Structures are given as structure tokens and as C-alpha cells.
Amino acid sequence: MSPRGLMPMLILLAALALVPAFGSNTSINFLVSALIVALAAQGWNLLGGFCGQFSFGHAAFFGTGAYVDAVLQARYGVNAWAASAVAIAAGAGVGWLIGFLSFRAGLRGSYFALITLAFAEVLRISANAAPITGGATGLLLKLDARAANFQFASRGVFCLIALTCVALVLALSVWIARGRLGAQFAAVRENEDAARALGIDVLATKLRAISLSAAVTAAAGCLYTQYFLYLDANIAYGSWISVEALLAVIVGGISTPAGPIFGALALHALGEVTRLIARGVTGIDLVLFGLILIAAIAFAPTGLAGLASRLRRALG
Amino acid sequence: MSLLRVDAVTRRFGGVVAVDGASLNVPKGTITGLIGxxxxxxxxxxxxxxxxxTPSAGRVVWKDADITSMKPHQRARQCISRTFQIVQPFAGLTVLENIAIGAYLRHADRSEAMRLAADVAKRVGLAAQGGQQASALTVAGRKRLELARxxxxxxxxxxxxxxLAGLNPSEIRDIIPLIRAIRDDGVTILMIEHVMQAVTNLCEQVTVLAQGRVxxxxxxxxxxxxxxVVEAYLGRGAAARMQAHA
Structure with missing residues (x-):
């Protein structure tokens, strides 16, 4: 993507940066939730979009980030910032391990997707049973709103931090897409045999992709922990985040750096609106998400980003 | 000096012996043909x-080093590069991006890789199609793209x-000088080919394989x-019959 193509995204990010200053608490809450999903989706996009390895189990990385961050603080009294750094590294480690086990066995396509789902479920059930995670009661972090604790009295500050994370990963994605690593990811996505013949170590490339992807999604998990200060196994390792991460990317525009952000914001806005309109019908937003996924795959396989560029071509 | 040596290589797939004790020598700077x-x-x-x-038995020797157990990407780094009979383009990428992935092997920098890709595209006659999706190329274009990458x-x-398979006579005429020019630049070539006009035109030496044996x-x-050779292509006794007719 050319730097000019990113302009709408940068304008959008700048506009969002104004929300904490003028927006209500509700709008800030909405934005933070959407940004956490956007970050997780950006992680998914690095593996699924750039490298073509579709995962149904990004909850494994989100949950690991969230839990390591929370457990280190609650059980071992580690500083929140340090805990977050360790959590991101742990997420990358889990990503590498899952990647090593499944890619080395040659799992691709739907087989890879299913094995990631299985890993995430194993982690969810284990976290639900293990004493260290607080089991089914979950884990509550002590409220102590100081910057040193990665907690803030003002929601706005936290919102800006989440926005910064998203912007940084956006920059990282653009950098990867334009360089050698991105070319290697694309080669592996398009044709593994041809990639091999051109000197690309396919396994190493996939492991790089899944570790990076997992680290970014784990960072989203850390943000979740620090914002909501409560975790249980169904939040951290639940399939909701796996689904929202991949849905945001497919709706927003797969393998484009800005796609996941557009997608996450659009989906969340739509989810909120539906919940407002169809009040009392539980799960109506999930039904809608399913319909949107079908529509996106059928009519806009390149997502909102693809629609936008098609529109631009049509208009001028 | 032989750049590549294949020593009594055998490969079985279940009960089928696809390659049976085949040996082959590719001298540096030549175009060697492999027909059958x-x-x-x-x-x-x-x-x-x-x-x-990987062969069931035998060795592959590259510049006096045994590379039999080396992986494809490592061999590419050792300067052995292949094209595929059934073309394998990166369909979702443009022609230039396809070629650049080859160039990235030795150039980490984007602008260098893209410059090299543009040079190679020009050389194989794909300069005009550089911005097209690889999937939009004709058969001849895809063959050139394989070569370019x-x-x-x-x-x-x-x-x-x-x-050259699947190309029409005029396309074949266009591509033969290109292959010769690549050799003249110092690249040793080993080619599988069915188009005999090209084989006799280009190759200094030819190895004939039939039922896995040389x-x-x-x-x-x-x-x-x-x-x-005549019998391998035309059946037992064909050589004698041709002699009788001549």
C-alpha cells in the first residue's frame, strides 16, 4: 500500500484521538473495546492476511497475553508494565509453539484452522480448572489507578494508549508489507512450492508470522486486562475474540494494513446499533455478524478497503 | 569441470521405480539437455x-560437495534455481512483485530488489506487463515469468x-535466443525439453532417460x-526397420 493510500486511515486515527477529549464515557468505552478488537485483528491479519494461514484460535494468544499479565500482577506482585511486556513475549512464545507443532506437521488450510481452535479450547478448559487463574470465579485485579500501575483514573488516557498501540502496529504492518519479510509472507501465502524454489524457508517464515501475530494479539489481551481489571476463562480464551478478530479482518479488508481497524470499528458500531434497536433479543448482534460475514465473502471479498479503492477508481 | 554431478540416483514411489540408478554430469558453462x-x-x-x-539411493554433488540431504530453499541459496513444468505463479501478485520475490533472496533492500526485478523483466520481455496481475498473463507470459523469477x-x-512446452513455433523462436543469452552470461543450464528443434539448437550435450535409466x-x-534412443521413443525394432527403409 502506498503512503497516500493510508491517508484516510491516518485522518480517522487523528479524529478518534479527539474522542477522549470531547466524548462521553459511553463513547470512550465503546472506542476502547473496538480498539482492543482492532489490535487483536491486526495480529490476526499478520498471519491470516499477509501469510495466508487462517487461524480460528487467536483466543489462545489473546488469553495468554491477558492471563500472564493478570496472574503476574495478582499472584506475584509484578509491576503492571513489566507484566505486560512478559505477557506479550509469552504470547509470542505460545504462537511459536503452536506454529511449530502444526506447521512442522504440514497442516494447512482448514486443518490448520481446526488445530488452532483445538489449542484455544484446551487452554480455555485448562484455565477454567487451574487454581492459578482463579478457575471459574475468575481473577480480579486490585483497582489502584496510577500510571505506574498501567491504570488510569481517566478513561480518555487509556483510550489514547490503545490508539497509540493500534497506530504503532499499523506502522509495523505497512513496514512489513513494503519489505522483504512481507514479500516472503506473500510468497508463502500464494504458493509454497514456488516460494521454496526461490530460496524461502517456508517453515521459518510461517513461524515468524505466527510469533509476530501472536505477540500483537497478546498485547490486545494485556489492554483488556488493564482496562477491565477482571478476567475469566471464557473472556480470555473464549471463541468470541477468535471470531471477532478474523471477522474484523475479512470485513475490513484482508491483508491490507488498515483493513482490521476499519473492520473492527464498523463491526462494533453495527453491533451497538443492533443491540439498541433489538433490545432484549440476546445474541442478536452475533446473528448479524454471521450475516455480515456471509455478505462480505459473497459481495466484497476484498472487504471495506477493497470497496473503497473500487469506488475511488469508479469515481475518478 | 563438472558443476553438478548426479551419482547413481534411484527413487522409488511404492513399487514404482521412477528413477533407476541415473547418473548425469553438467559441465560448467554449458547447456545440457535431458530428454526422454x-x-x-x-x-x-x-x-x-x-x-x-529425496532419492532412495545415490548422491547429488554440487561443486564437489554432497547436497543430497539439502532442502530446496538451501539449494536456491547455493545458486541452484529451478522452474516448474506446470507454472506456479504467485497469482495474487503483480508480475514485478513475482520477480522481486526471487530478487529478495540476495537483496534485502526493497528498492534494490525492485530495480533488479525490473531489469530481469526487461530481459525476458515482460517489461510491458510489469504491473499486471500474474494471473492475467498468457501461457507464454507465464513461462517467461517462471524463467524471470x-x-x-x-x-x-x-x-x-x-x-517451451505449450508455446507456438513463433514464441519458441523468440525464447531460444534468450536461453542462449542467459548461458552466454555465465549461467549453466540443464533443461528438460520435448521440442527437439530447441534441443539440437541449444544443447552441447544431451542425456536420454527412458524408464528411469540413462x-x-x-x-x-x-x-x-x-x-x-530411437527404440525408446518408437518401440522395439524401430531402429532396425528404419535402417531397412533407408
């Missing part, structure tokens, strides 16, 4: 040389698996009249 009837094991032998298939890795040995090897003119 359908199912002779040429493509399997190619896959063994490029590392996609392999060239962009800056190989010392180029393995061409039927780059049955003849030598200059193209010599090979064409070899009774064993």
Missing part, C-alpha cells in the same frame, strides 16, 4: 536435483523444466541416430 519419452522420470530427476524429492535469484545453475548421452546429432 513421457514417464521416463525426467521431472522426478529434476525434483531430486532441486531438493523437492528463477533468474532473479542470480543462479549459477538454472534448471528449466519444459519452458540410455544414452552425448552430442545431440549423435543421440538422434542412437538405436537405443
Amino acid at each position: 519419452p513421457n514417464g521416463a522420470g525426467k521431472t522426478t530427476l529434476f525434483a531430486i536435483i532441486s531438493g523437492f524429492v 528463477a533468474l532473479a535469484t542470480e543462479p549459477e545453475l538454472l534448471l528449466l523444466d519444459e519452458v 540410455i544414452a548421452s552425448g552430442a545431440p546429432r549423435q543421440i538422434c541416430t542412437d538405436p537405443a
Whole structure:
């Protein structure tokens, strides 16, 4: 993507940066939730979009980030910032391990997707049973709103931090897409045999992709922990985040750096609106998400980003 | 000096012996042809040389080093590059991006890789299609793209698996000087080919494979009249019948 193509995204990010200053608490809450999903989706996009390895189990990385961050603080009294750094590294480690086990066995396509789902479920059930995670009661972090604790009295500050994370990963994605690593990811996505013949170590490339992807999604998990200060196994390792991460990317525009952000914001806005309109019908937003996924795959396989560029071509 | 040596290589797939004790020598700076009837094991032998298939027995020697157990990407780094008989473009990428992936092997910098890709595209006659999706190319275009990507890795040995198959006579005429020019630039070439006009035109030496075995090897003119070769293509007794008619 050319730097000019990113302009709408940068304008959008700048506009969002104004929300904490003028927006209500509700709008800030909405934005933070959407940004956490956007970050997780950006992680998914690095593996699924750039490298073509579709995962149904990004909850494994989100949950690991969230839990390591929370457990280190609650059980071992580690500083929140340090805990977050360790959590991101742990997420990358889990990503590498899952990647090593499944890619080395040659799992691709739907087989890879299913094995990631299985890993995430194993982690969810284990976290639900293990004493260290607080089991089914979950884990509550002590409220102590100081910057040193990665907690803030003002929601706005936290919102800006989440926005910064998203912007940084956006920059990282653009950098990867334009360089050698991105070319290697694309080669592996398009044709593994041809990639091999051109000197690309396919396994190493996939492991790089899944570790990076997992680290970014784990960072989203850390943000979740620090914002909501409560975790249980169904939040951290639940399939909701796996689904929202991949849905945001497919709706927003797969393998484009800005796609996941557009997608996450659009989906969340739509989810909120539906919940407002169809009040009392539980799960109506999930039904809608399913319909949107079908529509996106059928009519806009390149997502909102693809629609936008098609529109631009049509208009001028 | 032989750049590549294949030593008594055998490959079995279950009960089928695809390559049976085949040996082959590729001297540096030459164009060597590998011919043989359908199912002779040429493509399997190619896959063994490029590392996609490991032999059941025998050795592959590159510049006096045994590379039999080396993986395909490592061989590419060692300057052995191959094309595929069934073209394998990165369909979702543009022609230039396809070639750049080859160029990235030795150039980490984007602008350098893109410059090299543009040079190679010009050389193989794809300059005008640089911005097109690879999936939009014609058959001849895709064959050129295979060649371009392999060239962009800056190989010392180029393995061409039927780059002329599926091309019409005028396209073949266009591509023959290109292959010769690549050799003249110092790249050694081993090519599988069915188009005999090209083989006699280009190759200094030819190895003939039939039912997995090497049955003849030598200059193209010599090979064409070899009774064993004639029989491999036309059936037992064909050589004698041709002699009788002549």
C-alpha cells in the first residue's frame, strides 16, 4: 500500500484521538473495546492476511497475553508494565509453539484452522480448572489507578494508549508489507512450492508470522486486562475474540494494513446499533455478524478497503 | 569441470521405480539437455536435483560437495534455481512483485530488489506487463515469468523444466535466443525439453532417460541416430526397420 493510500486511515486515527477529549464515557468505552478488537485483528491479519494461514484460535494468544499479565500482577506482585511486556513475549512464545507443532506437521488450510481452535479450547478448559487463574470465579485485579500501575483514573488516557498501540502496529504492518519479510509472507501465502524454489524457508517464515501475530494479539489481551481489571476463562480464551478478530479482518479488508481497524470499528458500531434497536433479543448482534460475514465473502471479498479503492477508481 | 554431478540416483514411489540408478554430469558453462519419452522420470530427476524429492539411493554433488540431504530453499541459496513444468505463479501478485520475490533472496533492500526485478523483466520481455496481475498473463507470459523469477535469484545453475512446452513455433523462436543469452552470461543450464528443434539448437550435450535409466548421452546429432534412443521413443525394432527403409 502506498503512503497516500493510508491517508484516510491516518485522518480517522487523528479524529478518534479527539474522542477522549470531547466524548462521553459511553463513547470512550465503546472506542476502547473496538480498539482492543482492532489490535487483536491486526495480529490476526499478520498471519491470516499477509501469510495466508487462517487461524480460528487467536483466543489462545489473546488469553495468554491477558492471563500472564493478570496472574503476574495478582499472584506475584509484578509491576503492571513489566507484566505486560512478559505477557506479550509469552504470547509470542505460545504462537511459536503452536506454529511449530502444526506447521512442522504440514497442516494447512482448514486443518490448520481446526488445530488452532483445538489449542484455544484446551487452554480455555485448562484455565477454567487451574487454581492459578482463579478457575471459574475468575481473577480480579486490585483497582489502584496510577500510571505506574498501567491504570488510569481517566478513561480518555487509556483510550489514547490503545490508539497509540493500534497506530504503532499499523506502522509495523505497512513496514512489513513494503519489505522483504512481507514479500516472503506473500510468497508463502500464494504458493509454497514456488516460494521454496526461490530460496524461502517456508517453515521459518510461517513461524515468524505466527510469533509476530501472536505477540500483537497478546498485547490486545494485556489492554483488556488493564482496562477491565477482571478476567475469566471464557473472556480470555473464549471463541468470541477468535471470531471477532478474523471477522474484523475479512470485513475490513484482508491483508491490507488498515483493513482490521476499519473492520473492527464498523463491526462494533453495527453491533451497538443492533443491540439498541433489538433490545432484549440476546445474541442478536452475533446473528448479524454471521450475516455480515456471509455478505462480505459473497459481495466484497476484498472487504471495506477493497470497496473503497473500487469506488475511488469508479469515481475518478 | 563438472558443476553438478548426479551419482547413481534411484527413487522409488511404492513399487514404482521412477528413477533407476541415473547418473548425469553438467559441465560448467554449458547447456545440457535431458530428454526422454513421457514417464521416463525426467521431472522426478529434476525434483531430486532441486531438493523437492529425496532419492532412495545415490548422491547429488554440487561443486564437489554432497547436497543430497539439502532442502530446496538451501539449494536456491547455493545458486541452484529451478522452474516448474506446470507454472506456479504467485497469482495474487503483480508480475514485478513475482520477480522481486526471487530478487529478495540476495537483496534485502526493497528498492534494490525492485530495480533488479525490473531489469530481469526487461530481459525476458515482460517489461510491458510489469504491473499486471500474474494471473492475467498468457501461457507464454507465464513461462517467461517462471524463467524471470528463477533468474532473479542470480543462479549459477538454472534448471528449466519444459519452458517451451505449450508455446507456438513463433514464441519458441523468440525464447531460444534468450536461453542462449542467459548461458552466454555465465549461467549453466540443464533443461528438460520435448521440442527437439530447441534441443539440437541449444544443447552441447544431451542425456536420454527412458524408464528411469540413462540410455544414452552425448552430442545431440549423435543421440538422434542412437538405436537405443530411437527404440525408446518408437518401440522395439524401430531402429532396425528404419535402417531397412533407408
